[in-house]
Amino acid sequence: MWPSDKAPIQAMRLFEVGIPFIAGIGAGTINTVVGSGSLITFPALLAFGYPPIIANMTNNLGVLPGGISGVGVMSPKNEGRTEACD
Secondary structure: OOOOOOOOOOOOOHHHHHHHHHHHHHHHHHHHHOOOOHHHHHHHHHHOOOOHHHHHHHHHHHHHHHHHHHHHHHHHHOOOOOOOOO
16 A cells, blocks of 8 residues: 555654644634734744744644634624724
8 A cells, every 4th residue: 555665654642742732722712812822833833843934834824714703703893984993
């Protein structure tokens, strides 16, 4: 099934899954309150050895659903408003 020079993906250890999961939960909680969960997730991704570009892209994709849901929630409340916020 696998070519002789390629090995199947190795199983991840609990530590390799658990710590990023905990960082994600913490970042999601912080994003809910003040919106700066990237201060947790980006350094955590870098600490696990991801290159900065990949860590940045992963982090941005992680916060994208929150931005989309925020627009969805706030759009009906701002319908018809044309003046700038004071």
